[in-house]
Amino acid sequence: MINTIIFDFGDVFVNLEKERSLDQFRQLGLAGPNDELLALNDEFERGRISENQFMDGFRKHLPEADMEAIRTAWNSIIGDFPLERLEFLQLLSHKYRLFLLTNTDAIHIRQFEELVGESFASAFYQCFEKVYYSYEMGMRKPETEIFNYIIRKHDLSPRRTLFVDDKKENCDAAEQCGLQVWNLQPGVEDVVHLFDKKIL
Incomplete structure (x- = not known):
């Protein structure tokens, strides 16, 4: 019997507009992600580099773009957060121990909070x-240590813990740690239909 759920954030609760972000970067002159920028993002999501260092990395590839335009393009990935998902989560919180575990950065979190409002x-x-x-933990999914850390920290029983994420590699890593998983498919499935999965 599941008594704990660990949720991902992007494309589970808040919708991600990946194509919109790519389009905005194309308009600034960036054809698409490259190895250097992907590595930079990895470092930023681990909290190993500052916001300014991250932005400076982008400016190397977009010397004509100003910092605000780059930040706007970066944040354009953050989409809407349907109210029904919050209401569903609030119902779950009365029955289960809930945790949020997300690969993210301070820029995106600020943008999310500004978009939805303080309340x-x-x-x-x-x-x-x-x-x-x-970025606060210094670790990223799909590293197994990030799951083991939470399991140890909160004395969780892996077999009674469900992990919900839209990325298969993250779910595979969670399974290696003994967690139950739901690899949610954005656009096909919605977190509010969790009980239809017959997992809980």
Whole structure:
């Protein structure tokens, strides 16, 4: 019997507009992600580099773009957060121990909070026993250590813990740690239909 759920954030609760972000970067002159920028993002999501260092890395590839235009393009990936998902989460919080575990950065979190407003963001965060951001932990999914850390920290039983994420590699890593998983498919499935999966 599941008594704990660890949720991902992007494309589970908040919709991600990946194509919109790519389009905005194309308009600034960036054809698409490259190895250097992907490595930079990895470092930023681990909290190993500052916001300014991250932005300076982008400016190397977009020397004509100003910092605000780059930040706007970067943040354009953050989409809407349907109210029904928050309401569903609030119901779950009365029955299960809930945690949030997301690979993210400080820029995106600020953007999310500004978009939804203080009241909505507060209601969302209050659903969780603890919110875990990769940039504060110094780790990222799909590293197994990030799951083991939470299991140890909160004395969780892996077989009674469900992990919900839209990325297969993250779910595979969670399974290696003994967690139950739901690899949610954005655009096909919605977190509010969790009970239809017959997992809980």
